[in-house]
């Protein structure tokens with residue numbers, strides 16, 4: 001196999017190509033590797049295959065759609081599935097959020113939401129609100145908007161100075177106080193007050209358009225919001241007329257046992273960004289779900305025969321993606337996938353925390369069907385401890401796990417059963433022990 005032409009994303013290309021890890025097919029909870037091994041998927045691909053791989057209903061919907069309408073534009077044209085997919089998604093979203101703008105992935109969703117926030121304030125006659133606030137260690141994809149509001153140094157340093165007028169909250173991870181918390185950590189809600197006490201004092205609220213956060217920070221190593229934190233952010237944003245955007249690219253579609261994290265926390269943002277689980281990852285698709293107010297203000301500000309929002313993608317509401325989304329959302333409902341995740345969460349939590357006490361494990365944190373296991377880095381070699389465990393799991397334990405820095409993140413498909421949870425954690429524990437030094 002020639003490997004040189006595929007320049008791989010977020011990959012150590014030379015290291016990978018020296019010993020490629022290849023997956024060739026998948027079904028339910030398992031991948032099959034190129035060399036024929038069945039690999040238990042502890043990560044739902046990349047936090048996205050929530051209903052399990054190759055769900056027959058989704059496969060069938062895509063196949064049928066590919067044979068009937070390959071593509072239709074949605075600029076000044078449309079096709080019926082686009083409206084059906086939007087209605088289905090709106091009916092699953094928190095009640096106040098019911099206007100859906102489609103894009104192709106999470107990064108586009110983030111940039112769409114940020115642009116929507118700016119355009120909304122401008123349409124209200126408040127164009128001075130152009131500042132955006134994100135959070136340290138936030139991951140909001142890889143567009144220039146997303147890396148600017150995001151807070152991962154590695155994703156920013158190669159790419160210049162990013163958007164102007166962006167500031168960041170501190171992240172709420174506090175291992176010293178909250179290590180081995182089960183569910184929401186006790187300490188840290190006061191970090192949300194920084195929005196008002198520090199950032200709005202510095203910049204003045206009248207210059208701020210939106211605050212964007214992941215309700216649960218996934219990609220930077222599973223940072224769970226402290227009790228009361230998100231409600232505080234909501235209250236401060238409401239008080240100062242600032243839009244609150246939840247980036248639910250990971251938390252959407254059942255990861256916490258409810259359709260969205262907004263439902264789980266009972267905290268309503270003004271916009272939700274989603275992607276990944278929207279189509280069970282079978283076709284790329286993302287969406288921003290906004291309140292009717294945002295939509296109406298923006299749309300009604302333009303003359304009736306003029307385009308209101310100068311934004312969109314050739315593949316917004318692509319027919320294949322719409323077919324996959326409709327089928328996926330039906331599967332979630334019909335098979336009660338979110339309810340199953342909620343029911344399994346306590347068992348998953350117990351299994352995750354059974355790794356406490358293993359060599360080098362310095363924190364375990366969890367919520368819903370997500371957990372992060374943070375390891376002490378090897379001296380002078382950060383990331384290698386977790387990476388070695390990841391490799392051992394793949395080659396020797398037939399497990400797919402994910403690592404970021406020295407944190408192992410697990411987020412299996414929501415259909416995982418108890419025996420599979422037992423296997424996931426016991427084999428991971430074996431790998432951690434075998435590599436302890």
Ligand SMILES: Cc1ncc(COP(=O)(O)O)c(C=O)c1O
Nearest residue numbers: 105106107139140141247249250
């Ligand atoms: C919270 C969050 N936002 C945005 C993204 C970017 O999504 P995509 O890779 O589909 O562009 C991700 C991807 O993991 C994510 O976790």
